[in-house]
Amino acid sequence: MPRSGGETFPENCSTKAKLVQEAMPRDYIDLAPSYTTWNATKHQAEVGGLAKHEWLKHGTCSGLSPDGYFAEALRAFSLLPGDRGTPELIKANVGGSVSAAALRSSYAKRVAIKADRGCNLSEVTACFSKLPDGRIDAQVDCPDHVMRGRDSPNCSTIRINQLGQCMLDAKKKR
Incomplete structure (x- = not known):
């Protein structure tokens, strides 16, 4: 997931941006299923426990909005081989x-x-x-x-x- 540089990386930063329990991008269902929880009533994937953890621990320090942070996480997959x-x-x-x-x-x-x-x-x-x-x-x-x-x-x-x-x-x- 996106991290800032340096010898250590910041964690659990204070931010006004909140991760909303909304639908996750379709790509997450395929690429990172552990980030999602299936809402059978709405028939959609929603923010899951790992996504919440990653946002709170790392995303809040990224300077990005939740949508921006997770878009960058998805983009990271495309930069890896295979x-x-x-x-x-x-x-x-x-x-x-x-x-x-x-x-x-x-x-x-x-x-x-x-x-x-x-x-x-x-x-x-x-x-x-x-x-x-x-x-x-x-x-x-x-x-x-x-x-x-x-x-x-x-x-x-x-x-x-x-x-x-x-x-x-x-x-x-x-």
């Missing part, structure tokens, strides 16, 4: 495993690959430079302060599960 920000290596290996080195190199720049204790891929953090008006610019190598705590260096092989598979596996173990 279809919708997902490199072919990930798409071709759903249900299988890939080397962590190959996964990292499938992105154009240095990214943080986060995996759970079982070395299942859980998150990829990409970094972008920021224009003076708050919009994102080009993808850049993630700096060390972003890598700390987000990268999983102990996993030499990363499992690529189908979306939601880890939750299904956890339910089976109960």
Whole structure:
């Protein structure tokens, strides 16, 4: 998601802009389903828990409106390699495993690959430079302060599960 530069990034800033429980752009249903909650009555996707978290923690510090912030987040996907920000290596290996080195190199720049204790891929953090008006610019190598705590260096092989598979596996173990 869009972040400001520097050694650390600001969080939970004070802002007058409010995230309204309105329909999310259609692109979010396809690109970032975890950002949405389905409203069966209105038959539309609405702002979900992850979107609220991202807005409060990062968006409020971006200098953008909620609509502008999430438009930039969607645009970030288009700046990443592959279809919708997902490199072919990930798409071709759903249900299988890939080397962590190959996964990292499938992105154009240095990214943080986060995996759970079982070395299942859980998150990829990409970094972008920021224009003076708050919009994102080009993808850049993630700096060390972003890598700390987000990268999983102990996993030499990363499992690529189908979306939601880890939750299904956890339910089976109960």
